[in-house]
Amino acid sequence: MITLSFCxxxxxxxxxxxxxxxxxxxxxxxxxxxxxxxxxxxxxxPLPDIVLKTSVNPTVHLQxxxxxxxxxxxxxxxxxxxxKNKEWWISANSSLSYVLEQADSDLNIDSAVTTDIARYMRxxxxxxxxxxxxxxxxxxxxxxxxHLLEDNWVKNIINKYFTRDYSYDYKHKYLDVDDIEILxxxxxxxxxxxxxxxxxxxxxxxxxxxxxxxxxTKKETFEKLMEFNKKCKxxxxxxxxxxxxCAYGNGKGIxxxxxxxxxxxxxxxxxxxxxxGLLRLYNLMQGTLKRKTKVYNNNEGLxxxxxxxLRGLIKTGHKYLPNIKxxxxxxxxxYDSLKKHFxxxxxxxxxYNYYINYNYSKKKYxxxxxGELIKFAFERKxxxxxxxxxxxxxxxxxxxxIDCIVLVxxxxxxxxxx
Numbered sequence: 001m002i003t004l005s006f007c008x009x010x011x012x013x014x015x016x017x018x019x020x021x022x023x024x025x026x027x028x029x030x031x032x033x034x035x036x037x038x039x040x041x042x043x044x045x046p047l048p049d050i051v052l053k054t055s056v057n058p059t060v061h062l063q064x065x066x067x068x069x070x071x072x073x074x075x076x077x078x079x080x081x082x083x084k085n086k087e088w089w090i091s092a093n094s095s096l097s098y099v100l101e102q103a104d105s106d107l108n109i110d111s112a113v114t115t116d117i118a119r120y121m122r123x124x125x126x127x128x129x130x131x132x133x134x135x136x137x138x139x140x141x142x143x144x145x146x147h148l149l150e151d152n153w154v155k156n157i158i159n160k161y162f163t164r165d166y167s168y169d170y171k172h173k174y175l176d177v178d179d180i181e182i183l184x185x186x187x188x189x190x191x192x193x194x195x196x197x198x199x200x201x202x203x204x205x206x207x208x209x210x211x212x213x214x215x216x217t218k219k220e221t222f223e224k225l226m227e228f229n230k231k232c233k234x235x236x237x238x239x240x241x242x243x244x245x246c247a248y249g250n251g252k253g254i255x256x257x258x259x260x261x262x263x264x265x266x267x268x269x270x271x272x273x274x275x276x277g278l279l280r281l282y283n284l285m286q287g288t289l290k291r292k293t294k295v296y297n298n299n300e301g302l303x304x305x306x307x308x309x310l311r312g313l314i315k316t317g318h319k320y321l322p323n324i325k326x327x328x329x330x331x332x333x334x335y336d337s338l339k340k341h342f343x344x345x346x347x348x349x350x351x352y353n354y355y356i357n358y359n360y361s362k363k364k365y366x367x368x369x370x371g372e373l374i375k376f377a378f379e380r381k382x383x384x385x386x387x388x389x390x391x392x393x394x395x396x397x398x399x400x401x402i403d404c405i406v407l408v409x410x411x412x413x414x415x416x417x418x
Contacts, residue, residue, distance in 0.1 A: 012070040012071055012072045013068065013070065013071050013089050013117065014067065014070045015065045015067050015068055016065070016092055016096055017063060017064060017065040017114065018063070018064050018096055018097045018109050018114050019063055019109065019110045019113040019121075020062040020108065020109055021109065022058075022059040022060065022108045023035055023062070023108065024059065024106040024108070025059070025106070026060050027056060027059060027060065028060065029053040029056070029138055030138075031060070032053075033051060033138055033139055035107070036048070036064060036100075038104065039103040039104035040100070040103075042103040043099040043100055043102070045096070045100075045153050045157065048064035048066050049065060049140075049141050049142050049143075050064070050065045050142060051064050051065075051138050051139035052064075052065075052121070052124060052135055052136065053135070053136050054128055054133075054135050055130070055133045055135075056131075062138075063122065065121070066096070066147055067142065067147065068146055069148055071085045071088075071089070071149070088158075089117055090117060091158050093114055093115055093117075094111070094114070094283065095157040095158050096114075096157060097109045097111055097115075097253075098279055101255055102257050105255055105257060105258060108252075109252075110252065111252055112251025113251070122135045123135065182210045182213060182214060182278070182285055183210050185275075185278055185281065186263075186272075188206070188207075188263070190263040190266045191203050191207070191259070191263050192207070193231060194231030194232045194233065195262055195266045196232075196233070196265065197232075197233075199262050199266070200232050201236075201244065203262050204225055204229075204241060204244040205244055205247050206254055206258070206259050206262065207221075207224060208244060208245065208248050209247065209253065209254045210254070211224055211248075212249065213282060213286045214285060218248055221245070221248055222241070222242070225241050225245075226238070226241065229241060253279075254278075254282055256274040256278050259274075260272040260273055260274045302331070302337070302341055303341050303344050303345055303348065305331060306327060306341075307345060307348055307349070309330075310349065311352065311354075314354055318367070319367060320362060320364040320365065320366055320367070321356060321364060321366075321367060323358075323363055323364050324338055324339050354367060354368075354369070355367075355368045355373045357373070
């Protein structure tokens with residue numbers, strides 16, 4: 001949930017929330033509130049500060065909000081910091097919806113609404129245009145204290161569902177879930193072997209969601225379901241399979257508890273447990289969670305990787321080379337690591353008679369031959385402050401990166417600062 005400030009062109013988030021789009025077989029909001037509180041206790045998270053009843057259509061629809069210290073989401077300043085805040089909010093909100101769904105499978109949480117940071121929630125005591133019902137506050141536990149990003153319960157749910165983890169099969173063989181497709185996950189492999197009668201519908205739903213995030217079209221997904229149906233005993237009717245296809249693109253996710261249960265029934269040789277790694281994989285493929293760029297911890301061979309690129313740029317006629325920050329992003333290494341190795345890179349380029357000088361106006365490295373470097377050192381004219389005067393010729397220490405030039409007879413010696 002966001003709040004706008006038009007005076008300063010800023011948006012900030014002031015709550016985490018989940019949108020419960022119905023609770024199975026619950027038609028009284030008091031019973032729905034009780035189930036929500038019970039799920040919170042089971043998931044070991046605080047009770048929501050505010051709970052709204054938006055409608056009963058046909059079951060109870062609720063919105064639960066946890067108030068947080070406002071964090072800037074969007075403004076024209078500090079864009080990098082705002083992006084981090086946005087990623088944190090999406091991760092925290094997604095994790096919140098997942099832990100509640102796993103705590104009580106009767107809660108039908110709309111993940112599309114829950115992870116939409118620009119969503120405006122229904123205002124209390126306004127009317128729902130779909131049903132004509134009034135939105136009411138049914139629980140208000142607001143105090144002067146708000147939740148923080150650093151709260152342990154927030155960190156725990158994010159770490160549980162949004163950190164790199166290793167999945168396990170029934171024999172406890174560990175797999176790196178970031179490197180497999182969701183349909184290759186051990187639990188999905190077990191399901192795809194076929195399921196008994198009472199589990200066909202749930203299995204079809206799980207396969208539809210997996211195919212959706214994998215990139216299958218609706219037609220390809222339906223073909224996958226028909227292929228899977230041949231392995232089920234007895235087979236499901238085609239009309240029933242077509243009805244399950246409505247789950248494609250409905251914005252809802254998977255329930256790892258249900259997937260584990262179906263996989264256990266299908267496999268029959270071992271028990272699968274709900275796997276948070278499967279949720280991580282699902283969100284990576286869905287795009288809710290970003291894969292972290294690999295960063296070299298060991299910088300051996302880094303110089304050998306950078307030199308060919310720079311030589312290639314020089315040979316193709318480039319007059320300017322990327323700066324250290326740009327090179328670090330290109331090679332997915334830390335800025336400080338590349339900066340530490342940069343003197344060695346410059347030294348190796350000099351062996352090929354290439355000298356690089358930092359151009360402050362363009363914020364890039366300029367390529368100079370040895371002759372151009374000497375010419376540049378003597379012909380560059382600047383005001384006299386902080387410059388070296390050599391026979392009425394002046395050069396700037398920082399821009400030329402030359403500390404001192406000494407003329408001994410006909411021989412010129414120069415000492416470079418970088």
